[in-house]
Every structure is written in structure tokens, then in C-alpha cells.
Amino acid sequence: MTTTTSPGVTRRGRAAAAPPAIDPRPRWQPALVILLVWFVVWLFTRGHDTLVLLGRDKTSVMNALNDFRDHMLAGRDTNPLMRITGALADAFRSMVTWLQRLISIPAEPRPVPRIGWLGVTAVATWLGYALANWRIALLTLGTFVSFGLFGYWSDSMDLLIIVGVSVLICVVIGLPLGILAGTKKRANGVIEPVLDLLQTMPTFVYLLPIVLFFGIGAASAVVATMLYAVPPLIRIAAHGIRSVPATMIEVADSLGQTRWQRLRTVQLPIAKRTIIVGLNQTTMAALSMATIASFVDGPGLGKPVLAGLRINDVGTALIPGLLIVAIAIMLDRGTTAASERADVIARGGGLKPPVHRALLVGGGLAAVAALWLSTQKFWAAEFTDRGIGRRIANVADHAVDSVTSSISPFTGSIKDGITYGLLNPLQSFIAESPWWLAFLAIAALAFVLGGWKSFVPALACLAGIRFFGEWHNAMITLAMTLVATLLCMAIAVVVGVAMARSPRTDLAVRPFLDAGQTIPAFVYLVPVLALFGPSRFTGIIAALAYAAPVAIKLVADGVKGVSATTMEAARSTGASRLQQIRKVQLPMARASLVLATNQGLLFVLAMAVIAGMVGAGALGYDVVLGTTRSEEWGKGAAAGITIVLLGILLDRIARRAAEPAPKETQWLSLPRGRR
Amino acid sequence: MTTPADSSALQVRGLWKIFGPKAERLIGTPDAALSRAELQRKSGHVIGVRDVSFDVAPGEVFVVMGLSGSGKSTLVRLLTRLIEPTAGTVVLDGQELTAMDDAALRQVRRDKISMVFQHFGLLPHRKVIDNVAFGLEIRGDNKTNRRARAQNMINLVGLSGYEQNFPDQLSGGMQQRVGLARALAGDPAVLMFDEPFSALDPLIRRDMQKEVIRLHDEVGKTMVFITHDLDEALKLGDRILIMRDGEIVQIGQPDEIIGAPADDYVRDFVADVNKAHVLTLRWVMRPPSSDLEGVGAPTLNQSTIVRTAARTVLAHQGVVRVVDDAGSFVGVVDDEDILRVVVAEQDHE
């Protein structure tokens, strides 16, 4: 079918007819020249104008930010914005409290929640069976029982409540926005950059302004979780609606549909599966953010994890951490199975054998009986803590202790090698350059690598970083980010290629990647801290643990996407395994590699704040400082903004430098065709 | 062709589609006369359909044929304004579609025109019966009516028993039957087919072509049928419009197209066609040398297809007389004339 052809496309089409022009000067040559000039000037100017800002020093911009915060706080009862957010905060808080009193905390004057563990577990299990299948029911049963068994019933319920409320709000807000973005190009033009920003922004940076407007506790937890979790839903819903086949839209039009009819009868039903994928992604994102929200007193399993970090006890942090993973698995498998099941039922496959029906009814009655019991009897209301969790925690703690102490000489030499060999020289090069030198050099690099389209945003970001007064820290963070990304990609290529070439490796590695993406970052901070001490390297390891799973998956899927025919052709020429990887698979998976690098960069940067908490200093430290000390709020905000600017800067340069790779997001990280 | 314009089911005048920004400004300028490739090079605009005019008589099966890129799919979409024409008028049943606002156009689409699509365009989340009733639902018919109507249509296309299935449980041919039933359900004045059978395998395609002929005989709808398959065009079309590069090359009845190709392009096109199946005696007969030539020999109508006539002609020694519809003697054919068509065929094979 003929569609509108824009002049640009045809011009490119014509150019393609001529033999492809060979770029006479590869882009890396001028880049190398710039680096060389930078180095030479650095030799003579090193240490001057580096804009070092001591711990408690503040620039006037930071003070202005502080004043702004004070102004907002002072106007808590008069400022209309503050009153709206205050009212919203109250609404969220009372919603969460009501649910907590229902299943998690004592509903005064009752000494226990209104529904006890037995009731909640029975109902959840029954729902698992009714909406999905018996496997999901067993999974649910196991997960809920382990909440109580390990002594984290209340925290687990709290986490589920925060996730549930946030996801509900995500749906209410995100679905209409997704539809809007999917159907209206102009709306998409507005929504897309906002989502970009939300997804580039490290999670901790959210917390600063949110606490200002919504106070500490459940309300902030809900808002932060919602903000973090809603982009995938909007994006994927829009994507789903956009990818409804054109024929279907034509059919609808040819039958004389109105827009609303088209949306209701064609676009939404066809995009339903995709939207459910989005909902699933949103739920997973909500789970991870709800955990982090414990930093602002958000209820949930994040709290015991944090407590474990505070007393440096791996065991204490590990069990709630694993429970979070269990919840993730349960929600992921559960929603997927339920949507598949709903499809089957919708397609008339819902006719159930009598056994199933009997189980459904019997189970339902049993669930209700359990529910009733749990409102009446203490044993069914409160899970008696048998100290199992504590015992396992102690074992885990000892195990980790002995492992860390036995391998610490070895890991210490890795740390020293990378710190002295890579990190320190790079940091001294970038951060000890005068600010104007680094500024010019980075802008010039942006230009030669990505042209005007990356030069202009790069210039704006650099100017912003300079303006907010965190230049030196930004450069230190930049150095760390680069080193971490380099390591991340090295790991991603090695593991990713291995996974792509051997299904067995893939099968073995993938669960760990899934867990690595779900388990809250500060769980593994404890052993890492024990191994490497408070240092930038610890921060880098934390960032790696967070970023590597995503990058590995992208590389593996990209390499796997190289067609079997191409590989056959390569083998037929007698290429060795290494040649196959180097000459065929990696170049053909280039788009995935670029995407992985880009994602790696952003993920590593997102961990800058966590890194700041384990001795890596720089921007991350100032953000933490800002969240914890009121007089440093402005400094923290400036550092937070600087992290975001740094993210945009790196993203733009990497993205343009890798043209013609199309831009994609982590949420749509499907294996893509090559151009 | 001789149909008076005011009684035609569909009347198309000066229809243009040029893709690209501000295309309407090009109409009437010398640029519009440039060839497709030249215009594209010059301004980046792409001509989809260039100055097309034709009429379709009520009850006629009008086939638009062309290779891919000829603009035929664009043309059919212009007829219902699924693509907005750059210039020209389309009049359906005396109503000018090209002058309507959205609401009026929607009403026409609901009541007067239906379309059958190449890739069926069935909604995967709806059962067969709900797919068939879809258009009725959209125009707001009540549930009992539309169910009954849809059931009738399903029976009509021979899918009884499959009402509760989902589209992906049906074969391609059956899916297109659903598409057909959906198009028929609204009882439209005109049915548009956009290469409906090109995604089907040959055997099924033949079945479906027969089905269309049968339906046409039963319901007598006006049909506009797009195809790239000449055999299909010849089999179905009362008249055929051949397009190339967005322009009309020739309009005519099947035997006219084969017998008197308008240019080399069409001649090339029809070269491989099984002429014996299409050509009528009119195209192979020669004028009688005298009124008395072949007196006593069998008489055949000039619109008899060569293949049908062959047995009679070959069985008879000497010429056979050919008469027109009025019965007057217009020419003669002999074995030679028939064999020329049939043998030429075998050479090709």
C-alpha cells in the first residue's frame, strides 16, 4: 500500500542509488586529536580552576535552592501548590493506612489487623488458582507463607500495599496518557521527553523534591513509586496502540467508525496484550522503587534491608531482599499466567472440567472459612515468629563473613589494580583539568562524534553543570561512570556472547540476571563493602551489579538475533569461533551493543547515589547529604540536577555517535532487526 | 461506457492523488504533466493517481488491474476517501463523496460502501459472528437484528457452524469469507475489493473467485475489484481498467483488452493469457466474402468464446457463420482461425 512519502526519505533513497559514499575521515580521528590537545593543555594547567567545592561549601545557586525550599515549607498552609500536594499526600496516606489496618498492622483497638495471615494467604492462593492455575496458586501460597515464616509478614504486606496503590494510580494516570501518546502525534511529542527525563533521572534524585511536597512516609513512597513506574506503562501502551496493523484501522474507517468506536472496539482490544506487558513492567518497576522509598520512611521490606545495611549484617538484609525477589517472581509469573488464562477464557476455552469447578468452589469456601478464622483466632491472625529467619540470617552472615575474609586479599588486588591503573589516571585527567578545558574538550568531542545534534544539548548540559556549581564532583562522577561502563560492557560482551552461543549457559545465567535486576541494590552492598571498604571501587561494583544484567541481556539477545543463515555462511567459509564472534556476530549485533552501552551508562549513573553512600563521594554523596541534612538540601538538589544533566549529556553523545542506531528504551528492549 | 452518467452507481472525474506537502498546488501546473520519476526528482512529490475518470454501472463488476505500484490500491482508497484525493470528484449514487463532511462521509461508509481487504482485516479478539456484525454494531443496529443479519451472511458465504470460532482458527480462504460476509452485512450499494485473494493459495483463490461470481449472481451488487492478476480480472470483470504509473492505460471488456490492446504495455501484459478462454468469435472472425458464404453451416453468436466455439467449428468442414445479437450475419470463422488462437496458446506452454 502506498503511504505518504516525505521528501527527505526520497532524497535519501536517491542517494542510495549511487555507490555509498565512504567517509574519508573516520570520526575517531578528530576525536583523538581533541583528546591529544586536551592532554597537552592538561599537562600545563593541571590543578588550576578545578572548582573544587569542599564538603560544606555552597554556591549562591545552592543557597538560592535552599531559600526556595524554605519558602515552600513556610508556605505549607498557604501556597496553593503545597496545599494540593498536601491534600494528595493525606489521601494517599489514609488509603495506605486503611489497607495497612486491614492486613498489616493492628487495627486499634483490635490487637491484630482486621484480617490475619491465614485469611490473606488463603484468599491470595485461591485467587492464584481462580485467575491463573494451580502452579501459580502454589507459588503464591509458598511466597505468602514464607513472609510469615521468616518473620516479615507485616513488612511484606506493607510493600504489597504500596506497590498495589501505586500501580492503581499508574493505571488511572498512565493508561489515558498512553492512549493519548499512541493516537496523537503532538501529544506524544510532549509526553516522550518527559518520560525520557523521568527514566534518566536516578531514583534517589526523585526523593528530594517529593519529600518536600509530600512529606515523609507512605505518601512520598506512593508518589515516588508511581513516578518511577508509570513511564513503561505509558510507553508500552502507546507502542501497542501505534502498532495496531494499519489494515485494522482501515477496516474500522471503511465501516464508518468514529474515533471513540475505533479506540474502544479495535485499538484497545488489539493492544490489550501489549498493554498487559506494560502493566507487568510497571508492577516490577514499582516493586523496585517501593523498596528504595524506605529511605523516606516508606513502609515495606526495604526497611529491614536498610536496617541490615546499618548494622552491617548481610543476613538481616539478605532475607528481606530474597523475599522481595520472591514477590517479584510471584507477581511476574502470576500476572502473565492470569493474562494468558483470561485470553483462553475470552476465546471460549473457559469450559472447565467438573474437578476444577469443584476445586474452585471448595477452595473458595475454604478461603472464606480461613478468612473468618483469621478474624477470630490469634493463631490465624498473627504468624508466630519461630526465629527461623534469624537463624538463617546468622548462617548467611557467617558464611559471607568467612568468604569475604578469605578472598579479600585477592579482591583487594583487583581493586588496587583498577583504581590505580584506570580510575585514578582517568579521574586526574578529567577532574583535575581546569573546568574550561574539560568544558571545551567535551563539547568539541560531542561535536565531532555526533554533530550539531549532540553538540547543542551537550553545550546546554555542560553550561547547566557549571551553573549549579558541582563541576568538580561531576567530573569525578563522570570518570567513575566511564570506568564502570567500560567494565560493564566488557562483562556484557563476554557473558552475553557466551549466552548467545550456548543455550545451556543462557538457561543457567538468566535466572541470576533476573534476580540481579530485582534484588534491591543495597542488599549486596554489605558484602561488597566488607570486601572493598568504603571506596569509589565499591561504588563501581554496586553500579556494575545493577547495570550488568541489563547490558548482558541486551548483548545476548542481539547476538542471538544474528540470523542462522548468516552464521551458516560464516561457518562455511571456515571461520574460527573467535572469527565468527569478532567478524560476524558482534558487528551484526552492533545496534544491540550500542543500546547496551547506552543503557549501561544510564544505569551506572543511576547508581551514583548508592555509590555515594559507600565511600565513592562526588555527586552521589552530595545527594545523600542533601536528603539527610536540611541546610544541605540546596546542595543535594544541585547535585541531583547535575546527575540528570550528566545523564542527558552522555546519552546524547552516545546516541548520536552511534547513528544510525535508533533510540530505544530499556522497556522495549526487544531484539531488533539490523539495518 | 455508454451508460449515462446520472444513472451510474459510481462516477469518478479527474481524480488525482499526489503525495507530498502542499500537493494540491501542483494540479494544473506544468509539473503535474511530468512523469512520475521526473516529478519525484524535481520536487520530491510522488504521483499516486493521475487524472482518473470512469463510471461504474449499477450491478457491474468493475475490475481495476495493474502491477504493484501502479496506483490501484491508492485508487480504491480514494473512492471511499480512506485516502483524501488531491483533486477530482467521486459521486456515489448521486451523492458527491468528495464534498462531504466527516459525519456525512461516515454515514455513507456505514450504509453504502463496504470493503474487502487483502489481509482480511479481521479483529482477532472477536468471534466470527461478531466480526461479521462489526459494521452493524458500529452503525448502531440493535443486538438481535445484527445477530440475525450476521447469521444470514455467514450462511450465505457458507460458513455455518463456524460462528463461534476466532479468526485465527480458520484457514485463509475461510477468513476471507468472513471478510466477505462482513462487507455484505451492511447491505451496501457498492462493494470494494482490494486484492482480496492475493494472499490465498491458487486453489483456494479459484474457489473464492467462483464464490464472488456466485454472490454477484445472487445479490447483484455493484463491485469494484482490485487485482494484479490478469486471469482473475478476465474471469470476474464485466469491464477492466488497466493502470500503470497512476494512469489509466485502457478501459474495456475482457475480450476488448485481449483483442485490441491499447498499447505495447497491455499487449505484453496479455501475451501469456489463455486467449481461447477469453476471446470471442468477434475477434477471430473475418468478414464474409459474400452474404452467402457458408450457407448451411452452423451459426454461432459473435460473443461466443473461442474455446466454446472450437468443437463446433472443428467438427464442421469449412467455415462457420457468425451472427451478432440481432441475428444478422457479420462474419465467418474456419478451423484455421480457431487453431491460431488455440495453438498459439500451446506454444506458450
Next chain:
Amino acid sequence: MQVTQNRPIGALAALAAIALGATACGGGDISKAEQSNASASSAAAANNKCGTINMAVNPWVSYEASAYVVGEIAKSKLGCTVNYKELKEDVSWQGFGTGEVDVVIEDWGHPDLEKKFMKDKGGDGSAEDGGPNGNKGIIHWYVPPWLAAAHPDILDYQNLNKYAADFKTSESGGQGQFLGSDPSYVQFDEAIIKNLDLNFKVVFSGGEAASLEAFKKAEANKEWLIGYFWEPQYLFADVPLKAVKLPPYTDGCQDDPAKVACDYPDTVLEKIFSTKWAAKTDDAGVAFVKKFQWSNEDQNTVAKYIAVDKMDPAAAAKKWIDANPDKVKAWLG
């Protein structure tokens, strides 16, 4: 499809409603407890009722010890509702105004926050001083005992530069490393180092546990380490860290954070209350918390239960409460 999907949920919701309705008239043991709770609280209301205490729990173990001992006594002896909120110091103070926090049980002195929230210091009046909690806070620069024994002169700041090179790490970029702690603590070390011309660089451990671990490890492995640390802290029982002498604290020498060049003062640790909460004169909980005071030794005992014996803070508090009935009685009397 909607119907098939929703039917089980709908049915369940209806049954759940019935089951919940039954709690109102049920005869289970919980209902009895509920009734007795309700009557107890109404009885308590007659003479001295106890409402809710929102207890901030700041991120160090000794604080946790105090918070939970107070909280558990209020809960078990007075029937108060106690909400523990794990917050950093600053966030806790902000909570006074919004009603999210009632009590900070161990405050190390925050002139800036006092200025913002205390009426007599010119603030909005949402917070008030609750008097000393009995603990004495001591902050110093410390070195592990082995180092003090091996190089006694290291205990004077004037000799520190001599050893700067020995304190070097991969993080300190050529200078000696000084280990800072949790960003939320009161720390002036960067300014002190700069203003005393010391060749050191502050590297922040990130939290109490990391600092503690570092000092333990330094003592065990005879590593060079100098850093910020404080008492009361249960570590001193095992590893008696030695303080490094800095120019002594004088009044006002820490007023300008950028110009600090003196040691930290010994702090009388205070309780800080939400003004609104503290104004409830007929609340038994308020009266008790106002009266609460205990020693560094008591606090270290409970802190050790928590951090070393890995007890749940509430359980640790209970253990101490059961072992010290007379002290508890004095606070309640």
C-alpha cells in the same frame, strides 16, 4: 469474558464482606481481647490515658536502643500506640511540623535546625527542647589502640602530617585518608583539616556500620586508620579507640561550618519533642517520655544486644526492661 473473569472475585468479595461482618459479633479470642482493649483504654481515659507516640528512629544503634526502650515501656506499661519511624535526623525534625514525628530521643545538637523549628531560637515553634536524656555524647577523631600504642605522638594533631603518607589509600589521592561517617551526622572534618593545614582527605564511609567495621578491621589487621567516631558506642567495650587531640572546643568555634578549626564539644544529648505533642498534659505517655533519662552504660548494653547479639530491637529493649524493673518504675512513678 468479563463475566467469567469477575465472577470468582465478586463472589469472594461478597463472602469476605460476610466474614468481616461476623467479626463484629464473633466470639473468638481476638474479639475478647479487642473488647478488653477497648474497655481498658476507656478506663485509662478516665484517669491517665496514653495516646500515640511517633518515635523517630535515627540511624545509629545507640539511638535505636533508647528509642525502643522508651517505646516498649510506653507500649507495654502504659498502653500507648507507638509508631517507630526510621528517619535521618533532619527528616525527623521536619516531621514535627507535619505531625509525623513526636519524639527525637537522642539529639546531638543541630543549631541550624533549632533556629528553624524552635520558637525561642526564632523558628516556627513546631519543636521544643525535651531536656537531657542522660547520655553524654563525645565526638573525636580516633585511631585504633594498636596505633596509639605504637606511635603515641600520633594522638596530637600537630604530629599528624608526619604520618600522612602512612594513612594513604587508593581513595585519598596522595594525601592521608581520614574516614568520615554517615553524611547525616554532624561533621566538620573537611573544614578542620583545611583550617589546620593537615595533609589529609576525607573519605566518607557512608554509615555507622561501615565506620565500625573499618575500625575493627584496622585494629585486627594493624592497619593505619584515622577517622570520625563517637561515644556512647558499644564498640569501645571491645576496641577502646584512642582520641586524637585537636584544638579544644570553645563556645562559638563551630558556628561557621567553613571556619571550624577546633575539636567537637562534649554534648549533653537531648530529647526533642513536637510542641503539639508535648502540650498534652493529661497524656501518660508524654509524662513518661519527659521523665526518661538513662546512662551511657545502660544504652551500650541494649545497643550490644541489638548489634552484636543480633536481637530484634524490640526484643532487646524488652530484655533490658525485664532486667531493670526498678529503673522503669522510677520513670513511670
